[in-house]
Amino acid sequence: MSILTFLGGIHPEYQKDRSISEPLREPGFPESAVIPLSQHIGAPNEAIVKKGDIVEEGEVIGRSESFISSPVHSSIAGTVLDIKKTFHPSLGPAEAVFIQRDKTKEKKKYKVQDVDNFTSKELIEKIREAGIVGMGGAAFPTHVKLNIPENKSVEILIINGAECEPYLICDHSIMHRKTKEILQGIEIAIKILSPENVYIAIEDNKKAAVFAFKKAIKNAPYGLISKTKVVLMETKYPQGGEKQLIKAITGEEVPPGGLPLDIGFLVHNVGTIYAMYEAIYFNKPLTERIITISGDCLHRPGNYMVRVGTTLREIIDQYGIELYKKPGKIIFGGPMMGIAQPGTEAPVLKNTSGILFLSEESARVFKEEQCIRCAKCVDVCPVRLLPTEITKTVKKKYWDKAKELNISDCMECGSCSYVCPARIPLVQYIKEGKNGIAGK
């Protein structure tokens, strides 16, 4: 089996071994949940509950009429304590519903549904109602992605199980634990999209998942799944980037500013596919997810089934997270693109893939030195930009020149900052440049 890859990228220390063999931990319900009303890209949701309301597990508590939005559900049964601004891990202050758990309520049991007779429109509607968003990071509403405009079609569907961020192994966990269910989820996607080919893309450091899928596809009774192939990807960051994955598998490049659909592709994360499976087969909304809790401050890193809305503080207190070193940084997401947290207020969202506790030694903050034009940043850039040149234009606020250097093509993967021997925070400058151009 050949190993596919793209040009550029980096090989950071992956740090996955430390938790890959640990069992999935299911610590149960948090005492309370803080559920931000908007956990997707698109129109913001309005709260449809008020202070004092009793809510059931899985009940919708926020929604928007706009198609490009995704409802949020209560992840626990209890009472609405308040609706107020709180700390959102990526947006800063944002409206959230605070719910106090009713301890008398058991975990909700979802019954198996008869799924054969749904039309693709109905499937998309159910996925929308379940509040499913891209769980790999972007949190784009899944039903919008599945709703293909009439003048477009999906030739190739790619299921993204690359999981290229160091430390994170939540996708790996779900791939080898829920292989069959993911295939059933893929079957739903095939029903909706009718692609010609389906690829499940997995990096070659997750062989267990590769074998699990190969075996399951061979033994699958489902006819639709026969067009699905597992493709082995080189373990390299950012292999799991949508554009890099498409380039590696098909050689095609998504046009600048465009979507994969513009050239007939669609990419879905494996976690999202599993959530789709649960939404269709069990009518279950997206109220819990697997996250990786890891980092070099932890005794026992591993994967946890976490309720959406569980705050970092509650995770530390309730899950028995033992820190044997003082963390220098706490990060929501992976170390390459994740967001450093100022405190423990932030709740887990639908697209939170991990929480990392990194010691001061492993998350050092460096002083910027002079650029020596070594071009390492140019060599690793997966979209062929000149990060060093862009940074120079940003420092001088030459916005026109920055545009000319295609600053907007940067997806902020962080490869350039990672390799820079002068420790120039290139991504930070590029973000500044994008904001500068937008006139903020």
Added chain:
Amino acid sequence: MDTKKLKITVSPHVFSAIDTKYMMKGVIKALLPAVAASLYFFRLQAAGIILASVAGTVCTELVLQLARKKQVRIGDYSAVVSGLLLAMVLPPSLPLWMCFLGGVVAIGLSKDIFGGLGSNIFNPALLARAFLMAAFPVALTTWVNPRGVDAVTTATPLALSKFEHIITSYPALFFGRVGGSLGETSALALLVGLAYLLYKKIIEYRIPVAFIGTVAIFAGVMKLLDPAGAAPPLFHVLAGGLLLGAIFMATDPVTSPVTKKGRWIFGIGCGLIAMIIRVWGGLPEGVMYSILLMNAVTPLINRVTRSKRFGEKNVK
């Protein structure tokens, strides 16, 4: 939990272990075989030249940074690298004060005047050598025998080939028992350095491959056209400053292109200019001028070799 000391920065949060200092130290380590060879062949003369050149660059950097009230950055080893590289391109019999002066020029006129590390246009060591060549032409072209008991002057293999049609034996060129500047005598020592630089990912293969490849092909074509008179390609590769220049000078990140295509063009340009001077020029060797000339066009190369925008071919 105490969260007061949590650090907040923009992603990424982890970094490669390779920093500027590591790269500079890597170049120094890669030069050690050549330094050892120079000490073996030229003994105390070599030691004196190395010390005088490095003293010249480091002192100048220190004095200029103190005088201009800038942060003192001699700890990044870049001045040491410039001094060491300068020593490698000087003849063993050069008076030490000239070596020191070369070091002053390398930093004062080639590096700091442009804004210090990363801002210079020309390779500091080579610009300093070009200056010394213009100021003291006789001293810069007087060569002594390696391991000679007395300072008997000799000619470099390239000069012997050009003016007397004598081709030095390959083992002598390979192991280094030939006349020449400190670092260019032993091809073996330089190739060990190349392997180290590539292995440690301090330099990238394109420039040395393009440079050496162009020289070999050019020499091959000349040999085909003039089987009796022209020197063989392997001779051109092993003799003179080609390996030293292609491995340690042309790959200087500051003064070479940032694009991959640009690095090919840069290497090929260096090879062509070096061979034009070697074959038709008045001097026996042209590596130094080839690199300096290509340094001058590097900004232009960067501008014209930008990669095609990702996804552009699929724009409808």
